[in-house]
Amino acid sequence: xxxxIVGSIALDTVxxxxxxxxxALGGSTTYxxxxxxxxxxxxxxxxxxxxxFPQKYIEMLQEHNIDTEGIQIIENGKTFRWGGRYHFDLxxxxxxxxxLNVFEKFDPVIPPKARKSSFVLLGNIMPxxxxxxxxxxxxxxxxxxxxxxxxxxxxxxxxxxxxxxxDVLIINDSEARQLAQEPNLIKAAKVIRGMGPEFLxxxxxxxxxxxxxxxxxxxxxxYPLENIYDPTGAxxxxxxxxxGYLHQTRDLSFDNMRxxxxxxxxxxxxxxxxxxxxxxxxxxxxxxxxxFLEFRExxxxxxxx
Amino acid sequence: xxxxIVGSIALDTVxxxxxxxxxALGGSTTYxxxxxxxxxxxxxxxxxxxxxFPQKYIEMLQEHNIDTEGIQIIENGKTFRWGGRYHFDLxxxxxxxxxLNVFEKFDPVIPPKARKSSFVLLGNIMPxxxxxxxxxxxxxxxxxxxxxxxxxxxxxxxxxxxxxxxDVLIINDSEARQLAQEPNLIKAAKVIRGMGPEFLxxxxxxxxxxxxxxxxxxxxxxYPLENIYDPTGAxxxxxxxxxGYLHQTRDLSFDNMRxxxxxxxxxxxxxxxxxxxxxxxxxxxxxxxxxFLEFRExxxxxxxx
Numbered sequence: 337x338x339x340x341i342v343g344s345i346a347l348d349t350v351x352x353x354x355x356x357x358x359x360a361l362g363g364s365t366t367y368x369x370x371x372x373x374x375x376x377x378x379x380x381x382x383x384x385x386x387x388x389f390p391q392k393y394i395e396m397l398q399e400h401n402i403d404t405e406g407i408q409i410i411e412n413g414k415t416f417r418w419g420g421r422y423h424f425d426l427x428x429x430x431x432x433x434x435x436l437n438v439f440e441k442f443d444p445v446i447p448p449k450a451r452k453s454s455f456v457l458l459g460n461i462m463p464x465x466x467x468x469x470x471x472x473x474x475x476x477x478x479x480x481x482x483x484x485x486x487x488x489x490x491x492x493x494x495x496x497x498x499x500x501x502x503d504v505l506i507i508n509d510s511e512a513r514q515l516a517q518e519p520n521l522i523k524a525a526k527v528i529r530g531m532g533p534e535f536l537x538x539x540x541x542x543x544x545x546x547x548x549x550x551x552x553x554x555x556x557x558x559y560p561l562e563n564i565y566d567p568t569g570a571x572x573x574x575x576x577x578x579x580g581y582l583h584q585t586r587d588l589s590f591d592n593m594r595x596x597x598x599x600x601x602x603x604x605x606x607x608x609x610x611x612x613x614x615x616x617x618x619x620x621x622x623x624x625x626x627x628f629l630e631f632r633e634x635x636x637x638x639x640x641x
Numbered sequence: 642x643x644x645x646i647v648g649s650i651a652l653d654t655v656x657x658x659x660x661x662x663x664x665a666l667g668g669s670t671t672y673x674x675x676x677x678x679x680x681x682x683x684x685x686x687x688x689x690x691x692x693x694f695p696q697k698y699i700e701m702l703q704e705h706n707i708d709t710e711g712i713q714i715i716e717n718g719k720t721f722r723w724g725g726r727y728h729f730d731l732x733x734x735x736x737x738x739x740x741l742n743v744f745e746k747f748d749p750v751i752p753p754k755a756r757k758s759s760f761v762l763l764g765n766i767m768p769x770x771x772x773x774x775x776x777x778x779x780x781x782x783x784x785x786x787x788x789x790x791x792x793x794x795x796x797x798x799x800x801x802x803x804x805x806x807x808d809v810l811i812i813n814d815s816e817a818r819q820l821a822q823e824p825n826l827i828k829a830a831k832v833i834r835g836m837g838p839e840f841l842x843x844x845x846x847x848x849x850x851x852x853x854x855x856x857x858x859x860x861x862x863x864y865p866l867e868n869i870y871d872p873t874g875a876x877x878x879x880x881x882x883x884x885g886y887l888h889q890t891r892d893l894s895f896d897n898m899r900x901x902x903x904x905x906x907x908x909x910x911x912x913x914x915x916x917x918x919x920x921x922x923x924x925x926x927x928x929x930x931x932x933f934l935e936f937r938e939x940x941x942x943x944x945x946x
Contacts, residue, residue, distance in 0.1 A: 424824065426824075427824075519729065519731075519732075520866075520867060520868075520869075521847070521865075522865045522866065522867045523867050540848060542826070543845060543848035543849070544848070544849075544860070544862075546865075552938075553865045553939060554939065554940070554942070555849070555862035555863070555865070555939050555940050556940075556942075557849075557860035557862075557940075558860070560826075560827045560851075560858045560860070561825075561827065562825060562827045562828050563825075564825075585945070591942070591943065592945070594941070594942040594943075595942055595943070595944075595945055597942075598942055628944065629944065631942075632942070632944065633857075634858060634859065634860050635859070635860050635861075635862075635940050636899070637859070637861075637896075637899040637900055637902075637903055637937070638896065638899075638900070639900075639933065639934065639937065640890070640897070640900055
């Protein structure tokens with residue numbers, strides 16, 4: 337059965353040293369589903385917007401074969417808006433504003449046809465909402481979850497409940513250290529896997545990503561980008577490429593997860609090359625596979641013995 | 642012809658959260674030559690010590706087939722001493738003291754038999770001394786150089802002169818950003834390669850290393866160590882494994898450089914597992930090759946098409 341993606345849908349105002357966009361399409365659901373759309377279908381997304389949300393964005397998602405029935409449109413409501421400014425080195429950003437608007441009362445309702453989704457991506461939303469989503473599902477085969485420092489700090493108990501039901505947790509390195517209360521990432525991975533997830537992915541930005549299961553570690557390189565125009569959505573694009581490829585192949589072996597991590601990194605690298613979701617809107621499968629092969633060239637070495 | 646290594650020889654006092662050692666063997670020459678000794682010979686080292694330097698350390702180096710004729714022993718002089726303390730996460734260290742002693746007037750004299758060395762490793766010493774070394778050599782085939790933020794800040798012009806004669810520069814990521822005055826490492830690599838070195842290696846600690854030439858980038862993973870007992874000497878062990886393997890194979894192709902970077906990372910991983918040079922003293926070739934293969938397992942992925 338299908339792939340279900342639940343998270344935020346937003347209008348982003350983003351400044352970087354290179355340019356500025358206002359009210360551009362953003363939100364975790366958006367980036368995740370676009371990235372996944374190059375690998376698989378059907379994809380159902382669940383989120384909430386106001387009636388100020390441009391219809392053209394919904395049409396663009398639909399053109400990517402994404403089923404938007406699960407988007408709630410709140411009459412007389414305003415869409416979630418986020419504003420951020422990236423510094424010169426693009427690793428640091430300031431949040432300029434966060435207007436939750438209709439997202440504040442988001443109550444995720446999974447359309448009946450999506451309740452049997454076999455693969456589920458819980459985007460970075462409040463853990464209690466992630467639990468609500470899980471409670472509406474009929475035995476998904478794979479639950480992939482994103483979270484953030486805010487939930488680790490403010491809703492730790494709910495997060496722990498979520499993690500018990502999660503197969504793959506995707507977080508960044510500082511979140512991993514915070515969640516495990518352990519500076520060494522290898523030790524931290526053991527602690528976090530002990531909280532529930534069989535697989536853990538730690539994203540390290542310009543340093544790539546690590547995938548852990550009980551016995552193995554996979555270290556994925558980062559794509560060597562000279563020009564990063566907008567880092568927004570990179571982590572969500574990673575998650576989308578990752579689960580999209582897994583859903584396409586239906587293979588949860590560690591070797592296939594390695595490939596899925598590289599496809600995730602591939603989609604993240606396309607994402608940051610343009611503002612907002614533009615880097616994910618006009619790709620084709622050949623381009624994606626070519627970049628996958630570039631990742632191989634980047635990290636391959638042979639034994640000479 | 643042989644491999645020449647020039648740098649510091651020191652007695653280190655190191656505190657970590659786990660233990661403390663006083664007057665243990667240290668210095669760049671020491672770590673580099675021990676790491677290289679598992680790959681190749683003859684190795685000539687050049688450095689300076691006082692007559693307080695324990696003879697047992699010189700014998701230990703000799704047992705590793707390292708020619709110590711180039712070690713100057715200064716009568717009534719004291720050996721260079723360094724003291725440092727590592728914090729809980731081991732990525733941060735405080736220098737507690739630096740007593741240069743005989744190292745302050747170090748004037749590297751290359752023994753006649755080592756002047757025709759084909760491969761040269763210039764450890765992290767003042768650039769003017771690195772130039773003095775180069776001036777005594779007869780057309781080496783490969784010059785590998787280490788440097789540090791102090792020389793970028795205080796003796797930039799001399800460093801630039803050195804770089805024009807260097808084939809491979811090995812520095813860490815913050816030094817690369819500082820030297821190139823560019824936060825993006827891919828752009829920084831282009832700037833630094835423009836200063837002279839055909840190859841550039843950027844070490845990123847727990848995030849691995851990057852190797853650059855004109856056309857390609859190789860991203861090497863870091864070995865997933867749960868327990869790092871003493872990070873001192875990791876960078877020098879990397880350099881020693883790197884040049885030792887290149888000197889053994891006499892192959893300067895990019896593909897062989899990839900392997901050399903992994904052998905460098907391998908030696909660094911052994912180094913930090915024990916205090917001082919102990920992690921490098923009792924290895925054998927099989928152990929080293931096994932860990933090389935672990936690096937392959939860590940970073941391999943296949944194309945499923």
